[in-house]
Amino acid sequence: MTSVPSEFAVGGIYLPPLLVAGCIGVLLAYWTARLLNRYRLSRHFYYPPLVFVALAVLYTIAVGYLFVPF
């Protein structure tokens, strides 16, 4: 994968890479939150909504670093 940022073309519409990475990051954070809820691990967090935001940011950066440079 090239490290040069490039738009995603969907049917002639160009989507910014940050948007794509952000969407993937939010989806991954959502699934992580569901798993944490399922195994009652979320009780160890002081404020889960903030943890969700942090997870989404971390995943977005990770996706950007590994798959979708932005």
Added chain:
Amino acid sequence: MSNTTKLKEAIKTGLAFALVYGIALWAGWMNPYWAGWAVAVIALPTAGASILKGKDRVLGTFPGCGAALVIHALAPQERLPFILLTCGWMFFTTYLMVSRKKDSYLWTMAGYTCLIILLSDVDSPGNMFQHAVFRTAETIMGVVVYTLIAVFLWPQTNLGAIRKSSAELAATLNDIYCSGRDTLLGRRAPGSYHGLQSKVIQQLAQFGQVLLAEGSESYEVQEVSHLWERFHGLSTTLLETAGRWQSGFAEIVRIDVQAVFPELQTFFSELDSRFAALADVLAGRSSAHLTQPGSLEVDRAAVERLASFDRAAVEIARKEMLRMEALTAALLECTRELEDQAASGGKTKPILTPGKMDRGTWLPVPDWEHLRSAAFVSATTGVGFLIWIIFDPPGHSGWFQFSGTIALLIALLPQARASMMIIPVAVTSAICLAIYVFVMPQLSSFLGLGSLLFTTMFLVCYFFNGMARFFCSMAILNMLVIQNQQVYIFAALANFYIFLVMAFAFLFVMSYLLGSPRPEKVVLHLLDRCFHSAEFLMSRKALNFGRISPLERWRIAFHARQLRSLPVKLSAWSKAVDRKRLPEYASEQIQALVVSIQSLVYRMEQFLETEMVIRAQPLSQELRDDLKIWHTGIENIFGRWSRNPQAEPVAPLRQRLETGFIRLEKQIEEVVNRSGGEVSREEGENFYRLLGGYRGISEAVLAYAGVAQDIDWSHLREERFS
């Protein structure tokens, strides 16, 4: 609703929807979707309900447009005053929207229209007046078109609904009374009240809606609407009085009530006849029953044989039964007036309230939840505005306008989670996006466009209802951007789609601004507040409490209002708790907790309305210190529970209470003996009422503790992702 009725309603809505677009496009009016919105929103199952909603929509549009023009005139170039004024208007309208059930929709429109007009044309705000005029004209046109279709095409009338609803309400009130009567006479075990109470609350809400809807399409109903409103008020008060009466049964069922009240059978026979007459009159049959004043004198000899606490229970029960007697007489009289159509000159008679818990204050007494809702909408609008002007993400002015509008909706339905709306909005918007890209460019005449509009709205109305229908309609109106000069810009729509998803995520974040929106957290928070208010009211009702300042009066009125309204809120939120996420039986335990809180509130009301009788009379004077200890004990318990609703074990509490009862019983006996039985009847009644108040609260506290000790509080408090 049957499938045929659903089909007819869907056809009517689809037809009106296509027609208003046709008229707006033909006349060359700007933003034809404003008329479409009016149709989509006021399309309700009956003509009366639609007319009422249409009327509120039109009436709410005027103040909304006016406020927008004033805000723009005052702050045309300054961002800060502009947003402060807008947030102030949103706060004001939201507060009225949530607190005034009767014209809630009018205030929703007043807030919503202001946002729409303020940013209707960001590039040239000089056209704002023109936008306001078109918005008003198109809303009126949409309402008129749908009303005409609803009235002339397969009309669904509300006529007769009010009679049916009132008869059902009276029947359930009769059931509540019969359950109390039978329990008191030992014919059945106590317990059916709370199930019937929920039924009556629903019926009262339904009655209120039917009254407004039928009143909007019938002059006959409108003429006697003050009588129907009195009927509604009396039924509500009767329900509360029956609840207070039955909450004291635990103490009174041990007593031989027929010996204490020799006329009890006659009293109940009179009430039976009144309920029977009420049913007859509401069913349109004549009733020969003549209301006899019911008396409930006690047999002094039988009462003197009772222990002091039993006498107290008798006093409390007697007072509530006499109040029920007065209420049933008033209800029957009101129904007869309705039947005779003898409008009493528009004068509304006072409704007998179950008790005056608060002390009069001329200052307005707000509701905490309503203030929170108003603050949420106001803050969401303000933060949305800041996001727009600082970051300008896709959606642009929509961050201010759309977020504020959806926040209004969330404030109206606080139990509906913002997170639950994201998926329906995303899916329906995607379908409409596909229609916009693949179908709409193929259309070349209004015949095609009208058919498309008819079909989409028909499908939405036939297959969906409630919130799903609202969001599908919203997707159609926002994604199928229909204008006189039709252009297709996919990028704008794609951006709007992204904006919709981001805006709902933003609302989800904002919903945490004023505390967690998770139902179990809200229940815990409401419980804290309930006990805090109870503690405050108990402290102000202390025996040595003297003169009170106006501020203190206001605080008392505020906490009294909180206490009175909290059981209903608790009940609504407890039903929203996700059962799957809680241990087995937890939701039943929470329901039982709500019932015990309702009972506690009734007991608090009974206690707070008793007059403090600390005079130079033997009973109250000599037992002052004991009552003070008891008072402080209850106050401390409420204080502890307001910090942590997890109650202490019930057994030691009961033991402490029983010990206190025995000690006080002995002291009362000693005082009465010392005074040679010379305790005046008035003092005796007042004192025993006071004693009954303390006893009632103590029993309710024990009932709460009994339920609370079974609940897994740590699980309820546990943090989790929403």
